[in-house]
Amino acid sequence: PEYLLNQNHLVMKSIAAQLTHGIYHHKAQEWDQHGKIIAEYIWIDGTGLNLRSKSRTLPGAVSDVSELPEWNFDGSSTEQAATEDSEIIIKPCSFFPDPFRGGDNILVMCSTYRWADSEKTQLTPANTNFRHFSEPIFEAGKDEHPWFGIEQEYTLFECTNAFTKWPLGWPEGGYPSAQGPYYCSVGATVCFGRVVMDVHYRACLAAQVNISGTNGEVMPGQWEFQIGPCEGVDIGDHLWIARYLLGRVTEDFNIGLSFEPKPLKGDWNGAGCHTNFSTQAMREEGGLDVINEAVEKLSKRHKEHLEVYGLDNDQRLTGKHETCDMETFRSGVGDRGAAVRIGTSVNLDKKGYFEDRRPASNVDPYLVSAMLVSTCVAGGEHEEALVEHFRKWRTERAAIEE
Known part of the structure; x- marks a missing residue:
């Protein structure tokens, strides 16, 4: 049927684009990063359904999650904070090799936290951070x-x-x-x-x-x-x-x-x-x-x-x-x-x-x-x-x- 031919054509066209453009071209994965790596920090947003991510450069390969620094993002844009107090802290929990960028680049699964007090002395789990509350149960x-x-x-x-x-x-x-x-x-x-x-x-x-x-x-x-x-x-x-x-x-x-x-x-x-x-x-x-x-x-x-x-x-x-x-x-x-x-x-x-x-x-x-x-x-x-x-x-x- 024509609709099947159209569907298959769209998918094959997309495959061709993937093979010839951007970071998925095999030569892009061979580019020298001069010892530095890219870490993609990933977290669950305020919907509890969607994932967000952003990248940062680290000085070298990582062997343990404790080597990964904490980071932050604009929680007012992810339904996790108000504009006037928008900073959400992300803490790395685990990491995986990045199959798209290759090399020593990594994907980092993070938990989200917000400041519990105006003095910024204590963190509390953000709205969709259920990992934090699951850990004592698993323990x-x-x-x-x-x-x-x-x-x-x-x-x-x-x-x-x-x-x-x-x-x-x-x-x-x-x-x-x-x-x-x-x-x-x-x-x-x-x-x-x-x-x-x-x-x-x-x-x-x-x-x-x-x-x-x-x-x-x-x-x-x-x-x-x-x-x-x-x-x-x-x-x-x-x-x-x-x-x-x-x-x-x-x-x-x-x-x-x-x-x-x-x-x-x-x-x-x-x-x-x-x-x-x-x-x-x-x-x-x-x-x-x-x-x-x-x-x-x-x-x-x-x-x-x-x-x-x-x-x-x-x-x-x-x-x-x-x-x-x-x-x-x-x-x-x-x-x-x-x-x-x-x-x-x-x-x-x-x-x-x-x-x-x-x-x-x-x-x-x-x-x-x-x-x-x-x-x-x-x-x-x-x-x-x-x-x-x-x-x-x-x-x-x-x-x-x-």
């Missing part, structure tokens, strides 16, 4: 060695301009054939955006992000990548950097990217961030009993978890399209319509992990991972501060969005 549960594997779904859009977009591969102003042939598909009439997925996959590997796989999803133009296993707070760092890399890749392809949990209304699958979780006891012999105990704990705190499991998740958790409805907590073996799924192989082996299918695609991974450790391992210790900070941020956002 409380560290002896159980909590592992996470997160399945991040996303949707690609063809953009004619900044305000006009339509899912990649869909006929302009129309709809494709019903869902069925697109999941893990092969072929130009059913698979849209593979080149974007593959470049992102390789960018993650080059950046030493712990990406474990990827696949086409049920809705055409929708994809998924998996991050993990990661232990503790590392899952948040790795997933946010993977999201950053995907944003950069789609930016260079001039392809729109959405983490909305229900980007298209109607009989189309939403997008989730299914979170696989285990502790050392779950992974050992007899672990299935520990898994069942954890699922029972989750059943008693369903609403508390849903509160922080992503914005507009009610549009996705309807009981249709491989989801359990918002009001119901149900677990099952191999059941993708359950809130929590225990894999068939896990049930047979009597050990392993479980999958929490409730988180939306736009969830903050620091929140979902900390809540799972809090409920299943740490007994709620340190959770109050995390939830209180989240609720304060949501109240502020509601006022802005009115």
Whole structure:
């Protein structure tokens, strides 16, 4: 069909541009930086959904995060501070090789802080700094060695301009054939955006992000990548950097990217961030009993978890399209319509992990991972501060969005 030819032409044209222009030209990565490196500082802005970044020059290669200096930015332009007191401090938390610039250049995942007093003597976490509040929870549960594997779904859009977009591969102003042939598909009439997925996959590997796989999803133009296993707070760092890399890749392809949990209304699958979780006891012999105990704990705190499991998740958790409805907590073996799924192989082996299918695609991974450790391992210790900070941020956002 003509719309498919046009879509493929746009993508190939973008690839050609990427190969011949800018820093992606192979010779640009060979330019001598005379011992200096470029560090791209990355942080979550006040929306809790978007990433921001800026670059700085450092005198040489970095071997430990403690070598990275703190920095600041204009928080009044990121919905994190007022104009009259706009400075937000960014503290490096982890760093990764920069796959775009190459060499010793790095990507730096940062946490955000604001001044707590007019004398500028004390810092307090900025509005979307949930990493800060997750760390005590992970510390409380560290002896159980909590592992996470997160399945991040996303949707690609063809953009004619900044305000006009339509899912990649869909006929302009129309709809494709019903869902069925697109999941893990092969072929130009059913698979849209593979080149974007593959470049992102390789960018993650080059950046030493712990990406474990990827696949086409049920809705055409929708994809998924998996991050993990990661232990503790590392899952948040790795997933946010993977999201950053995907944003950069789609930016260079001039392809729109959405983490909305229900980007298209109607009989189309939403997008989730299914979170696989285990502790050392779950992974050992007899672990299935520990898994069942954890699922029972989750059943008693369903609403508390849903509160922080992503914005507009009610549009996705309807009981249709491989989801359990918002009001119901149900677990099952191999059941993708359950809130929590225990894999068939896990049930047979009597050990392993479980999958929490409730988180939306736009969830903050620091929140979902900390809540799972809090409920299943740490007994709620340190959770109050995390939830209180989240609720304060949501109240502020509601006022802005009115």
